[in-house]
Amino acid sequence: MEVTSIGSTNAALSAAAGYADLGKEDFLKLLLAQLVNQDPLNPMQNEEMVAQLAQFSSLEQMQNLNATAQTQTLMIESLGQTMTPQMIGRRLVASSGELNITGTDPVEVGVYLPQQAQEVLISVVDESGQTVAIVRREGVPQGNTVWDWNPVADDGDELPPGSYNLQVSAFDVDGEPLGAVPVVAGLISGVSYDQGQTWLIMNGQQIPLGSVIEIGSISEE
DSSP: OOOOOHHHHHHHHHHHHTSTTOOHHHHHHHHHHHHHTSOTTSOOOHHHHHHHHHHHHHHHHHHHHHHHHHHHHHHHHHHHHHHGGGGTTSEEEEEOSEEEEOSSSOEEEEEEESSOEEEEEEEEEOTTSOEEEEEEEEEEOSEEEEEEEOOBOTTSOBOOSEEEEEEEEEEOTTSOEEOOEEEEEEEEEEEEEETTEEEEEETTEEEEGGGEEEEOOTTOO
16 A cells, blocks of 8 residues: 655645635545554654644634635625715715816815925826926915816816826925825715725716715715
């Protein structure tokens, strides 16, 4: 009868432990097979047994953590799908480097600052990478600040509808740069769900829940 060596069995056991779908019973069957087929002249040492049991314990903990994480994810998704329809019609402020222009009406752009800035520059960049307009503000306070801005290029022409990028630069009183974040605002017109994520629709663009900074009441317009 062919006798399987401990070395080869250990290698097979370690390889099997790497599969995410290896269950408790599978692990125990492998361990039992190793004990049955071990070389009588070179039996498994206690240290090897303890190491493999520790492997089993770690695998079990990882499986339990994975199951818990999946449950929490489902709960969060369910909560999001329950609550977000009630946000339609509310005013939204979100961090976003994207600005969607749909017409000639003013749009709300702004900045989030960790501290007060002496000067803020918001560059509006079109899809070709060209800066078409720069919004300048002075004495901008800490936190969220949003302004109404007419979508007009620096040369005086109205910007055509489309998606633009926002790039923000902010400086303190000493001219040192600050870590500013571009902000957009508007009314929530809808909610969408895609690949387990919830998105709020504002000004024709999708805003992920993780980018939301403020949500006002429906009466705030």
